[in-house]
Amino acid sequence: GFGINRADTLQRQGRYPPPPGESEILGLEVAGTVIEVADDVNHWKVGDNVFGLVAGGGCAEEVVVLSSHLMPMPEALSFAEAAGLAEVFLTAFQCLRTIAHVKPADKVLIHGGASGVGLAATQLCRLWGIEAAVTASSPEKLAYCEQNGAALCINYTQDDFAKVINQAWPEGVSMVLDMVAGDYLNRNLSVLRQDGIVVYLAMLAGRYADNLDMALLLGKRARIQGTTLRNRSDEYKSQLVADFSATCLPAFNSGALKVNIDTQYRIDDIAKTHQRLEHNNTQGKLVVCWS
Structure with missing residues (x-):
């Protein structure tokens, strides 16, 4: 099977x-069984169940x-x-650990909390x-975020x-993970603690930010970074996967982490997956299975 991502609809x-x-x-993440391996590959064999990017x-x-x-x-x-795991969890892992270097006892704000990446980051x-504080658009989505570990739901x-x-965390957050963009920039900066970082990975609300408050940026010694995963080098992705x-x-076998599937579709219904994603009413991942 394979997962459906915002990049697929945009492409x-x-x-x-x-x-x-x-x-x-189309298609950025897959799960299946190995049917052939190259001569120089010795850590996979035919019949292995795998997933990846x-x-x-x-x-x-x-x-x-x-x-x-x-x-x-994972056997569990x-x-x-598995088809809906790689893209969202590796994206969230990249933002939180590789870029922002979050650590225990930090606080973070995650926009789009009920999205696949948002739920993965919260977990x-x-x-x-x-x-983790999260934002979402309905009580149902916020309840789902809370089930996945959100400490503050907005x-x-x-x-x-x-x-x-x-009001809740006057000391601020170490990181803001934002896939909304648009007019959020100054408010994102306002909730950062000193030396915090805002990481942008999408622009669902528009590509242009509001007027940047340089006083906030300088006063907080804040960093603003954009990131994507798809166009990273093979070497970068290999290290991220490792x-x-x-x-x-x-943690997926122990149950500490889970893949939130919104809906599973058959290949004949793939158009419905794009329609559902474009309506922005998903809670978790859309996946397509061949059988």
Whole structure:
């Protein structure tokens, strides 16, 4: 099977081309059984159940994947769950650990809390002893976030998240993980503690930020960083996969981490997956299975 991601809908619309040299077929994450290995690969064998990242081409019955971009499928997971694991958890892991270097007792703010990445990031925070505040658009989504470990849940349609954060956590947060962008920038900076970081990984509310308050930026000694995963080098992804495998993969068998599947579809219904994702009413991952 394979997972459906926002990048797939954007690529279909002609707004997010694949990296040079990569397949133009949609699909960034897969799960399945190894049917062939290259002569120089000795850590996988035919019959292994695996999951991992591809830079394109995942929406296919057979997929070629770099061996170092694969991970062993946890025994506790189904193929559908494994198909929805790699992209969201590796993205969240990259933002939290590789970029922001969060540590136990930190506090973070996660926008888009009920999205696949948002739920993955919230679970990783809980696993590492970090308090996570999340924003979402409905009581149902916020309840789901709380089930996944969110310590503070904010309905952004009713409350100003910056006011809620500053009231609940006056010392501020070490990191803001933002896939919304748009007019959030100054409010994100306002909730940061000294030397905090805002990490942007999408721009659902628009590509242009409001007028940057340089006094906030300088006063907080804040960092603002954008990131993507798809166009990273193969070497970067290999190291990310190795780090995640070593530190987080066992937690899926213990139940400390889980893959939140919103809906599982058959291949004939793939158009419905894009429609559902574009309506922004998902709670977790959309996955497609061949059987």
